[in-house]
Amino acid sequence: MRFTLNGAAVSLDVVGSRRLLDVLREDLGKTGTKEGCGEGECGACSVLIDGEVVDSCLVAVGQVEGRNVITVEGLAGPRGELSLLQQAFIEHGAAQCGICTPGMLLAAHVLLKKEQRPDADDVREALAGNLCRCTGYTKIIEAVLSCGT
Amino acid sequence: MRDVTYLRPGNVRDAVQLYRTTPGCRPLAGGTDLMVMLHAGTLRPAPRAVLDLWSLPELKGVRRANDVLEIGAAEPYTGIIGSRDAQESVPALVAAARTIGAAQIQNRGTLGGNLANASPAGDTLPVLLAYDAVVVTDRRSIPIDEFFVGYRKTALADDELITAVRLPLGRDVVFRKVGTRAAQAISKVVLAVSREPARIAIGSVAEIPLRARRAEVALERNDIAGAVAAVADDIRPIDDVRSTAAYRRQVTQNVLRELLDAFARG
Numbered sequence: 001m002r003f004t005l006n007g008a009a010v011s012l013d014v015v016g017s018r019r020l021l022d023v024l025r026e027d028l029g030k031t032g033t034k035e036g037c038g039e040g041e042c043g044a045c046s047v048l049i050d051g052e053v054v055d056s057c058l059v060a061v062g063q064v065e066g067r068n069v070i071t072v073e074g075l076a077g078p079r080g081e082l083s084l085l086q087q088a089f090i091e092h093g094a095a096q097c098g099i100c101t102p103g104m105l106l107a108a109h110v111l112l113k114k115e116q117r118p119d120a121d122d123v124r125e126a127l128a129g130n131l132c133r134c135t136g137y138t139k140i141i142e143a144v145l146s147c148g149t
Numbered sequence: 150m151r152d153v154t155y156l157r158p159g160n161v162r163d164a165v166q167l168y169r170t171t172p173g174c175r176p177l178a179g180g181t182d183l184m185v186m187l188h189a190g191t192l193r194p195a196p197r198a199v200l201d202l203w204s205l206p207e208l209k210g211v212r213r214a215n216d217v218l219e220i221g222a223a224e225p226y227t228g229i230i231g232s233r234d235a236q237e238s239v240p241a242l243v244a245a246a247r248t249i250g251a252a253q254i255q256n257r258g259t260l261g262g263n264l265a266n267a268s269p270a271g272d273t274l275p276v277l278l279a280y281d282a283v284v285v286t287d288r289r290s291i292p293i294d295e296f297f298v299g300y301r302k303t304a305l306a307d308d309e310l311i312t313a314v315r316l317p318l319g320r321d322v323v324f325r326k327v328g329t330r331a332a333q334a335i336s337k338v339v340l341a342v343s344r345e346p347a348r349i350a351i352g353s354v355a356e357i358p359l360r361a362r363r364a365e366v367a368l369e370r371n372d373i374a375g376a377v378a379a380v381a382d383d384i385r386p387i388d389d390v391r392s393t394a395a396y397r398r399q400v401t402q403n404v405l406r407e408l409l410d411a412f413a414r415g
């Protein structure tokens with residue numbers, strides 16, 4: 001099967017019913033995508049498929065045939081320079097243990113594409129599918145708000 | 150899951166053919182119900198193949214045709230929420246879709262999955278009942294009223310696929326969901342009500358999403374107090390935990406009263 005991963009073509013021989021999460025981590029070395037609950041509740045495994053945020057623990061890898069997948073590794077620039085949003089997470093102390101961070105970044109990335117100047121409620125709604133056990137969310141929300149233009 | 154074959158048909162005809170001829174085959178749409186169970190190995194009988202419907206063009210889209218709105222079985226909630234036709238013609242369904250999970254779930258979850266899963270707590274199901282929706286399959290049309298036949302059992306044949314859902318235009322339906330999914334064991338109740346014709350559909354209060362027939366008869370006579378009283382007898386909340394059943398009756402009555410009063414005020 002073939003799909004695009006962070007802008008590069010990928011061609012793989014895998015059983016299509018495996019979870020996209022597992023293929024990303026085990027076969028493609030993209031360990032930025034985390035497994036939290038494995039049940040669609042926590043959002044740690046969030047990735048983008050054709051620009052939309054989904055839980056990769058709920059996607060069969062065969063379902064991304066021909067599609068465009070972005071993981072957290074795809075947010076930084078070509079030479080690894082962090083995006084504004086990633087910078088903001090660091091500056092605001094929005095990551096502690098970091099398990100939720102890749103998913104938070106991707107969900108927030110989609111929000112900022114759709115809404116250039118979101119308010120706190122927009123951010124809360126956009127991140128409602130991403131749970132964080134550490135930060136109490138305030139710093140995450142501030143980090144995202146700081147990227148509004 | 151490595152031993153589960155992945156099948157990707159190109160059209161509905163091939164999908165039905167594969168479904169019929171592949172032993173242990175299970176349809177897969179957005180995967181928000183199925184993938185967890187597949188991974189955990191809790192499905193009985195254990196599926197030997199999944200039949201991917203997600204990318205079938207025939208199962209996508211929201212279309213207005215004559216006097217109905219047709220929604221593809223594999224169209225995700227996000228597509229329904231974003232459809233102007235759906236917003237105009239079936240706002241109660243849009244409201245229900247908005248309450249289903251967060252963005253990650255709305256981007257994948259589908260009506261076909263919600264229907265086939267037939268959970269008494271499926272949030273779109275009371276709304277579909279209140280609209281008198283028609284479940285379209287690869288071979289026939291099933292009135293939603295005849296679709297749920299028992300706890301998580303549907304009228305679908307073993308090799309039958311849902312292709313679309315049809316809803317009438319111009320019916321005024323209101324939707325209310327009380328309690329969160331996490332709390333559903335104790336407090337969740339979902340109601341959808343149409344005044345004309347009188348339809349009162351309720352989720353999470355019986356083994357199937359059901360229509361409250363006695364309450365509907367009262368509502369037809371404009372007897373709001375009668376409808377609120379009757380609904381307590383229409384529903385069958387789980388009574389292995391007595392207090393919970395009583396609590397649910399009370400909540401159902403309160404929410405129904407509130408919805409009918411809102412209608413009365415216009």
Ligand SMILES: Cc1cc2nc3c(=O)[nH]c(=O)nc-3n(C[C@H](O)[C@H](O)[C@H](O)COP(=O)(O)OP(=O)(O)OC[C@H]3O[C@@H](n4cnc5c(N)ncnc54)[C@H](O)[C@@H]3O)c2cc1C
Pocket residue numbers: 039040041175176177178179180181182183184202222223248249250251254257258259260261262263264265266270271272273309310311312330
């Ligand atoms: C975190 C989370 C939150 C959720 N919140 C809610 C909620 O608030 N309310 C709610 O109602 N649900 C909720 N759900 C459940 C789920 O998202 C919905 O039931 C959804 O509509 C299922 O659709 P799907 O396409 O993902 O189904 P899938 O998981 O792909 O399939 C579900 C079942 O339907 C069958 N099936 C799918 N499509 C067809 C078809 N076209 N023809 C025949 N059979 C078919 C499959 O074989 C399977 O048995 C939640 C799930 C998660 C993980």
Ligand code: FES
Pocket residue numbers: 034035036037038039040041042043044045046055056057058
């Ligand atoms: S691991 Fe996928 S949502 Fe929690």
Ligand code: FES
Pocket residue numbers: 094095096097098099100101131132133134135
């Ligand atoms: S930083 Fe630990 S879960 Fe969010």
